[in-house]
Amino acid sequence: MPPLTTRTTCLLAAALLAALAGCGTSGRTTEEAHGGPRKEAAPPPAAPKKTVPAGLPGMPPVLDTQDVYAADRPNRLSPVVKGFPSRIYVPNTNSNTVSVIDPATYKVVETIPVGVQPQHVVPSWDLKTLWVNNNRGHTLTPIDPATGVAGKPVEVHDPYNLYFTPNGRYAVVMASLDRELVFRDPHTMETRKTVPVSCYGVNHADFSADGRYFVVSCEFSGELLKVDTEKMEVIGQQKLPFQGAMPQDVKISPDGRTFYIADMMAHGMWVLDGDAFTQPTLLPTGKGAHGLYVSRDSKEMYVPNRGEGSVSVFDFNQNKLTKKWWLPDGGSPDMGGVSADGKVLWLSGRYDSEVYAIDTRTGKQLARIPVGSGPHGLAVYPQPGRYSLGHTGVFR
Template sequence: MLPLTKRSKSLLAAVLLAALAGCGAADDGAEPRGGAKKEAAARPAVPKEAVPDGLPGMPPLLDPKDVYAADRPGRLSPVVKDFPSRVYVPNTNSNTVSVIDPTTYKVIETIPVGIQPQHVVPSWDLKTLWVNNNRGHTLTPIDPATGVAGKPVEVHDPYNLYFTPDGKYAVVMASLDRELVFRDPHTMDRKKTVPVSCYGVNHADFSADGRYFVVSCEFSGELLKVDTAKMEVIGQQRLPFQGAMPQDVKISPDGKTFYIADMMAHGMWVLDGEKFTTPRLMPTGKGAHGLYVSRDSKEMYIPNRGEGSISVFDFGQKKLTKKWWLPDGGSPDMGGVSADGKVLWLSGRYDSEVYAIDTKTGKQLARIPVGGGPHGLAVYPQPGRYSLGHTGVFR
């Protein structure tokens, strides 16, 4: 074999770089028309060792062993670093969003929105907060830099909202329509509708490599497994509990296990997402509803709406280690963790209030009156490079 000259070495390096870029921009057959293919091709190639056989175009994990590595305290994206820290609370029964200043624990503004707002959802690019007006069939955009609401966008039955890890699509959980609707993440134009045979699609989370996501079906007690690129249901199962009512879904830091809160089974299901075999139930408390991971990826907070408590799950020990009770009771529901990781914010669904809880001691720091039926509140901004939706699932 002849020795390589300086020029031939440069040519070989260029060929190898081109080949890698081609792999990163592979066409998965799900591209919308127009400029989206050019945009996808312009994204940097995803290192194969970071996301093995993962979703093309998905930013690689900072740590292959921890999907939440980008969510550490203070690690704010340049996009959000100058946004004021706020807690946005959708009041389902009042058709408003209460805005709380977390430093004073006071409501500083009340924003009128559409009918039955369910969740406040950060966009994939972190620039917009979308209020899901479920029965008003609209999404209200809020600019988190100014707190000003924009013109509502018509979207039918938006109970909840997610974004694919590559940023290509928004996924509307159309609960009563019994559909998963893939839309443009900016304009919300419909791209593909996926009818489902279960009732009440509501929450989801994505696999570590982004290839699939697991969806809970609240009213029929079922789970779906959906191929992200193909936008197709590839698995479905009924939970082994009479009257099961699955809610929030969250993946473990190591990406090996999905957890699904169940408000009627009073615990969370532990699921192998790859095998999608029958999960086992871990009892937590009456009305288990939300699932929120600590900033160090060591624990997960599980609000039990029916008994006014929060269970704490240790990922390393794979068991519940603590239980915090709200003084004077309450109905802790949905929420999120503060940017510094010190406060867990939860809505009080049946009590028209919001709770601020110390994540070290479990002590209630504040109890703040808001509108009627507060639900999926968003703490914003939070650390992370991009949002997968819901009340703030960041990678």
Template sequence: MPFSTARRLLPALALLGAALPAWAQQSSMPGMDMPARPAPAARAPQPAPAAPGPAVPAPAASAPAPATPAAPAAVQTVPGMPPVIDPRDIYSEVRGPGVAPALRNDLPRIYVPNLRSKDVYVIDPTTMKVVDRFPVGREPQHVVPSWDMRTLWVTNNAEGKPDGSLTPIDPTTGKPGESIPVDDPYNMYFTPDGKSAIVVAEAHKRLDFRDPQTMELQASLDVPECKGINHADYSADGRYAIFTCEFGGMLAKVDVMERKVLGYLKLSKGGMPQDIRAAPDGRTFYVADMMADGVFVVDGDRFLETGYVQTGVGTHGLYPSRDGTKLYIANRGSHRVHGRRNGPGSVSVLDFATKRVVATWPIPGGGSPDMGNVSLDGKTLWLSGRFDDEVYAIDTTTGAVRKIAVGMEPHGLTVWPLPGRYSLGHTGITR
């Protein structure tokens, strides 16, 4: 990524070897035969009518019972993708605080990649202290949970140099393994069926499909109009992903199963899109734009910009709340890719139902909230402080902030463990 420093510088766990889940064991209900209606009883003789009396008003007709809303149609996912349990809410399986059985022995940790010090700091979220630190490859950008959630991958993209790599971390020990040479891994995602890792080679405007275990190259897809391709999210059915093009002011819609570009969408203003995240319906997408100081709203199916919401200076990272009702929006506090310390950074809280900002939490004393995730119990939003060499632990009820010093230029930290059945990539897009 030759110019990526010139920026702000960007799964059902193989069902974790568990038994077949309840949703797969249920069979359809058999039909029921209704009993025949009995014949009406014979009428008794009626008495003669009485003399007319005063008129009595007829009882008011009762209002008809409201119709029961029809159940939403099941989502027809791409082959091999785990089912969508609730068609109205793609986040229904990531509520927490429970985790999949295979994750129960994983260490509770915050893994922080530091771009300029070329290392990962490890924070114990209980004590709020750094408990480990280890070197990785050149210019680590993000810590990415694998599709089966059994490996955490550090994407060391080397900023346009030829020695990029991926460093695996074992979440049961918190220790790194041997790095694997990979060209320009700025960010990484996974196909919905878990059969391919998608390395986002930002400097090359390319998506590299690789074996999710060995990282051997399977195929490459050029996305020639997407300058600065870096962040992405998927539709509910997994039939497409939308990638942001940071240096082109646009979005790219990609069919990752067929490995083809479906189209591009130029955003109406701003021009430096960063993170992107689907709403619970899996069709509406929010796009953070650090020059527009807000989020664009996009209909993913129609691939059409439908709205814009002002948030704060340098809008950057996007993270849904654990209950799926809110979107936490990190505003990095600068329009520059290398901003100053103690800038006007903040977090905006958007209500998914109303598409309105309902709270704003400034970073006390200034700061630069960038990328991260939400704790297992939903009580803490963890974000890197990109220009301030610190991490923020933000109380999601009050907005109170705790700061923890880390290495130089922390970027895409992840929180571990996370709820969910599988990971689609980035710092933990689980479903």
């Protein structure tokens, strides 16, 4: 290679300077061109993560934060109940019996004698037992849903209704005339704590999505209670803004934000913010609104209006009533539940000694079945769900 001349050296230097100048037009500094620090645009702030409130200790985790009934889809039966025969258990308050209906034939297949004034048939938290609430007999009669055989009654004073805490730790007896909430062992029913209340007629309840509190209706004084589940203490109380209010069934919305309380004298259901526990508003449904039952797809809620023989249908997404089904020849639809496949709504006819089977797609009456006198809180069993919160079957 020939030696570089002075002219050649100058030309190479000029080319190098030009290259460096060309790099500078990209907007980077010389330091950046050699891999040094470079100023970047600040990244957009990360979207805040949705926090799920910590549930009641020991409570099974929710399956869907937007649907507390996610475990209740059609035929999604727990392994615990898969072998149980499908039956409708009807407590006849005036006959002191439980009528057992085969839903496939619409026939009463057995009549079980129980205690005085049975009010509700309640599935236990572990799904293994049905408890008949003999209100004036002051006993609970256990029924084995696998065999249909009734066991030895357990002494429990004034058991108008029965619930279970979401963690399965306690049974909660709604002692209506005693004016007490009695927390008991869920198996032996031995008393663990008695909570006196100042309202009259505690009867129905439902739990918040995280299980940390529950709302109770007091039918004889027209009041609502808010109860801390873990502390077993009343933490809120209010009078409903309707003269002569008589609140009944309580049910939480799928998204866990709203409680609904049927009122048989205000002829509708109260819409309540459970967390804030502020004054609720009334949504008229029909005369004698009594029970509240959520559809298997969590889209609708059925509201039997006992005083006019109808069922109102509430749409959660639309936040309004969309349909009303009328029973042919009238009736007194009261308490009940939805079939495991979600296709039939079963309701007791409180004043007519009968039970109604209603098609949930059309509202058509499928059957009208004679039973004992004063049928009340019937249980459809088994139903989908991981555990029971009590009443006639509230599953999560």
